[in-house]
Amino acid sequence: MxxxxxxxxxxxxxxxxxHDLEASxxxxxxxxxxxxxxxxKIVGENSAIQSxxxxxxxxxxFEDLAARGEDLLRDLQHGYTKGTREMRxxxxxxxxxTIGAAAAFGLAFALLLSxx
Numbered sequence: 001m002x003x004x005x006x007x008x009x010x011x012x013x014x015x016x017x018x019h020d021l022e023a024s025x026x027x028x029x030x031x032x033x034x035x036x037x038x039x040x041k042i043v044g045e046n047s048a049i050q051s052x053x054x055x056x057x058x059x060x061x062f063e064d065l066a067a068r069g070e071d072l073l074r075d076l077q078h079g080y081t082k083g084t085r086e087m088r089x090x091x092x093x094x095x096x097x098t099i100g101a102a103a104a105f106g107l108a109f110a111l112l113l114s115x116x
Contacts, residue, residue, distance in 0.1 A: 091098045
């Protein structure tokens with residue numbers, strides 16, 4: 001009978017330690033879940049901040065690119081207008097030379113095409 005009392009006491013102790021071990025494992029699992037949730041929240045917030053930063057940079061870059069494109073277009077239009085004025089002035093000042101140059105260009109072009 002003494003062995004049965006010791007055996008039941010030992011079983012209670014072991015059962016209790018198994019129960020404590022289960023509780024400890026469950027607490028650790030819950031703690032890990034909480035840490036993972038906190039980590040996911042931090043990653044999400046950090047991602048949102050980085051996406052806003054990247055979007056702002058992209059918008060700024062696009063605005064700069066658009067402004068440079070407008071400046072380039074304005075410069076090209078100015079150059080085209082200036083070139084047109086100079087060409088008209090040259091044609092008015094030297095009409096015979098212009099006709100001769102156009103004829104020479106046409107002849108050279110015709111010769112290049114006839115070789116093919």
